[in-house]
Amino acid sequence: MSSFFDGLYSGRVADLRPSPIREMLHLVRRPGVISFAGGMPDPEAFPVDLFYEAAGILKSQGKDVLQYGTTEGYGPLKDFLIHWTAPRMGRKLEHDEMLITAGSSQVSDLLCWALIDQDDLILIEEPSFLGVFLNMHNHGAKFLTVPCDDEGMMVDLIPEKVERAQKEGKKVKLCYTIANFHNPLGTTLSLERRKKLIEYAHRYGFAIMEDDPYGYVRFEGEHLPTLFSLDDRGVVVYAGSFSKILAPGTRVGWCCGSREIIRKMAIFKQGVDVCTSLVAQALVYEYCRLGHLDSFLPKIIEHYKKKRDAMEDAMREHLPLDLVHWVKPEGGYFYWVKMKGINSDELFKRAVDNQVAFVPGKAFYPNRDGGENELRLCYTFASPEQTQEGMKRLGEAMKGMAG
Ligand SMILES: Cc1ncc(COP(=O)(O)O)c(C=O)c1O
Incomplete structure (x- = not known):
């Protein structure tokens, strides 16, 4: 019809x-x-009752948090996150290396706005999280898939795949990976493979999006270093989220990356939603400040x-x-x-x-x-x-x- x-x-x-x-x-x-x-x-x-307790901020700071916020994110929440994430990021980030987003889903969207032209290639674990790859597809990306075994992405296959694509004149712009407790595989990328992935990103000139909504939900064993902390050239954009460590209804996430890419993503975000709900960010911040996250x-x-x-x-x-x-x-x-x-x-x-x-x-x-x-x-x-x-x-x- x-x-x-x-x-x-x-x-x-x-x-x-x-x-x-x-x-x-x-x-x-x-x-x-x-x-x-x-x-x-x-x-x-x-944490229904604890989150309700955080609602006090709507009265004490109401005149600020009912206003439009800056696109980059609510300052107190960024201060908290910079401190809280430092052990896994390898250092304390500067404010302009972090952007607060509408969940981590928005990180891949903004990154696509910044990096992807029609038919550009994205390296991606096969299988992967469809919420993200369907959106990448809608941005015009094509996928260079990397098979996985029990340790996650078989990164040794990357050089041959990228070299072949580059010979055909294609651009490999980004590698999207879920290194911890993969969705859907449940696997965790080994340290050796993490190091190799960074080395290949440096060698072939592609960026990495490290999507890590589950990283803090570890039941046993030691945290492995994030790809972000293993990289010294600013090629990794790390995406975090409150969806699995607090609640997805908050729609609050964040990303960390070089000043340059964060700035570009923030400019696209200005047009997408002006800022992540300041009310939601303030509630999440107060919940964290009261010690409830920990x-x-x-x-x-x-x-x-x-x-x-x-x-x-x-x-x-x-x-x-x-x-x-x-x-x-x-x-x-x-x-x-x-x-x-x-x-x-x-x-x-x-x-x-x-x-x-x-x-x-x-x-x-x-x-x-x-x-x-x-x-x-x-x-x-x-x-x-x-x-x-x-x-x-x-x-x-x-x-x-x-x-
Ligand atoms: C790998 C992965 N990335 C991102 C998301 C979405 O997270 P958010 O609620 O922060 O947008 C999910 C949710 O299921 C996920 O599994």
Whole structure:
């Protein structure tokens, strides 16, 4: 059916890709379905009362925080973050090396505005987080995908891929990576690979976006150095977020990078949304100032560690172990399951009939090529009891397909 807008759309609309997960969520929200699908935090892990306490700032600072804010971000929140992030950034940043954003999703958007022309190439883990790569696609980017193993991105494959692309006259502008507790893989990039990735970025002249919304949600083991802290030439833009360490409804995130790139991103942000809601930034700041970020974060970590353990136990008990492979994540939200001879789209249909849901692997492949025998499970949302029952149902569906 034709509509008034048909003659008005931009060229980009012809190739617009909606999120298959958002479309699928209707199916899995049916009563009785145990969902391991959406990557949402557990509302039980939201610090509702502590956040409400922070609302006092709306009275004490109301005349300031109800005003337009600067695009670069609310000064007191930046002061806090500069101090709080210093151990992982390797140093205390200057104010003009940080930009407050509407979640970390906005970081990739602004970076695309600043770096990406039609058909420019972005190196990206395969599979990866579709929320970001669909937006990159909408900016006109093409993907140079890098396969992953149990340690994450196989960075040794980068030189050959980049050299071939450069010989063909293509521009490789950016590498997008989720080095900690990858979405969807659950893997963490080893230190050796981190160092190599930085070396390749220097050698071939591409920038890196280090997307790290899960980095602080580590259940065990030591934090690995951020790519940002390993780089001495300013090629890394680090993206952080309050979505997983406080609550996604805040829509407050941040990024760190060289003055030059932060300035360009801030200029694009002026046109996109003027500034991140100053009310939201002030509430988040007050929550942090009162000490609640530091006191409540260990509770969030403990909460999700229990859920990760419940899923690990349930998988071992109920899945056909000769047909599946996974890596136990040391943090974050996700398991990625590779299956032998089981198609994940087919399995999804059977699983939904069995009242359990997951996301089939194909959705996470940036070039829509792969993932047929893979699936993502999110352990943060279901209770440990639901996880037991859900995994039993999933195991039955898998065994039914295996013959
Ligand atoms: C890898 C990754 N990046 C970014 C985001 C979005 O974060 P935010 O809520 O800060 O925009 C998510 C959320 O699921 C994610 O998994």
